[in-house]
Amino acid sequence: MPAGRPRYAGGVTDPTRASSSAPAPAVAAEPDGAAWADDLRLALELADAADAISTERYRSADLHVSLKPDRTHVTDADQAVERAIRSGIEQHRPGDSFYGEEYGDDGASHRQWIVDPIDGTANFLRGVPVWATLISLVVDGVPVLGVVSAPALGRRWWATTGGGAFSSEHDGPLRVSGVRDLADASISYNGLDYWMSAGRLDQLLDLTRQVWRTRAYGDFWSYMLVAEGAVDMAGEFDLQPYDMAAVIPVVQEAGGRFTSADGDDGPWHGSALATNGLLHDAVLGVVAASSSAPGDGTRS
Numbered sequence: 628m629p630a631g632r633p634r635y636a637g638g639v640t641d642p643t644r645a646s647s648s649a650p651a652p653a654v655a656a657e658p659d660g661a662a663w664a665d666d667l668r669l670a671l672e673l674a675d676a677a678d679a680i681s682t683e684r685y686r687s688a689d690l691h692v693s694l695k696p697d698r699t700h701v702t703d704a705d706q707a708v709e710r711a712i713r714s715g716i717e718q719h720r721p722g723d724s725f726y727g728e729e730y731g732d733d734g735a736s737h738r739q740w741i742v743d744p745i746d747g748t749a750n751f752l753r754g755v756p757v758w759a760t761l762i763s764l765v766v767d768g769v770p771v772l773g774v775v776s777a778p779a780l781g782r783r784w785w786a787t788t789g790g791g792a793f794s795s796e797h798d799g800p801l802r803v804s805g806v807r808d809l810a811d812a813s814i815s816y817n818g819l820d821y822w823m824s825a826g827r828l829d830q831l832l833d834l835t836r837q838v839w840r841t842r843a844y845g846d847f848w849s850y851m852l853v854a855e856g857a858v859d860m861a862g863e864f865d866l867q868p869y870d871m872a873a874v875i876p877v878v879q880e881a882g883g884r885f886t887s888a889d890g891d892d893g894p895w896h897g898s899a900l901a902t903n904g905l906l907h908d909a910v911l912g913v914v915a916a917s918s919s920a921p922g923d924g925t926r927s
């Protein structure tokens with residue numbers, strides 16, 4: 628795939644934009660996320676089915692692992708989970724389209740389900756418990772529902788536009804932190820090699836010198852920690868829409884902000900920057916660039 632063109636059904640880089648100057652469409656939200664309640668119930672049921680498949684294959688002696696053309700790993704569990712979720716969408720939402728990491732898309736539509744069957748495949752195949760199934764509903768290019776299910780951690784997060792963000796370990800809605808100064812911030816950068824490949828290593832190092840604490844928690848986990856208020860910023864490069872679509876509603880409904888590393892909204896730009904909102908402009912001021920080498924979406 629050409630550099631700088633994150634893949635999307637129908638070959639559109641960002642479906643919210645007819646041109647670079649056109650604004651993204653507003654997605655109407657009913658009180659408490661009622662507009663998406665039935666879709667959320669379905670997504671949670673699909674996450675249950677995915678967890679049953681993935682946990683059975685996790686740490687299996689006969690787990691089949693192969694390399695995709697982009698040299699990232701795929702397991703039989705990734706494929707089985709995606710097939711199960713796709714089947715559920717076809718049965719219960721036959722008018723919706725589907726875009727998954729392993730089998731691609733079946734065409735564009737007003738409503739599209741975007742799925743990463745196992746985010747953190749490298750962890751999964753090595754027996755590291757930080758991996759999750761990501762399920763998102765995107766309406767007119769805007770993620771309105773996200774479910775992040777991490778059965779090896781015994782945790783799940785979910786959110787809908789207007790309905791708040793929640794997790795299996797919290798009694799009430801999730802809230803991001805109230806940290807206002809970079810000097811007090813804890814950040815997760817997810818991997819030096821991605822920043823280096825994007826030509827942003829110097830910016831990252833500059834940022835690390837300005838903050839209190841740096842870690843690389845990795846994959847979905849960094850963004851869920853932002854939503855929970857445990858981490859104040861997470862960012863990375865070399866991403867595809869299925870890496871980001873499900874985490875965006877969780878971060879935003881928890882009060883945070885999610886853009887690309889250059890401040891563009893949505894999961895269509897190959898990079899991610901999630902913060903508690905209070906720090907977003909300050910972080911963008913350090914890491915954003917007028918030009919860079921966008922990633923090609925090869926995280927595994």
